[in-house]
Amino acid sequence: MVMNREQATDAVQELLRVHAEERKRMDEIHAAMQPWTAAQAAEKFGLLGTKVGRSRQIEIAKSSQTNYLPLILDVFSQALKVDNYYTGSAT
Secondary structure, three states: OOOOHHHHHHHHHHHHHHHHHHHHHHHHHHHHHOOOOHHHHHHHOOOOOOOOOHHHHHHHHHHOOOOOHHHHHHHHHHHHHHOOOOOOOOO
């Protein structure tokens, strides 16, 4: 398949458009996989106005984060690897 300059430009623009849409989704997934920063933990637990014991409360909030997404991805990928590996019948 031979492309002229205009077709090549259109193809590249389409690829860049698709990449931009995918990048938004991938950035959200990436952010979900990262542990909270102190500012994120404080915001999620409403600790922004608290003065006394704030740093300890933020540390507790950060340690309370449980990220299940890596576990789900690992289990799902393991299930894909062993699916139909051994079958009950020798057919």
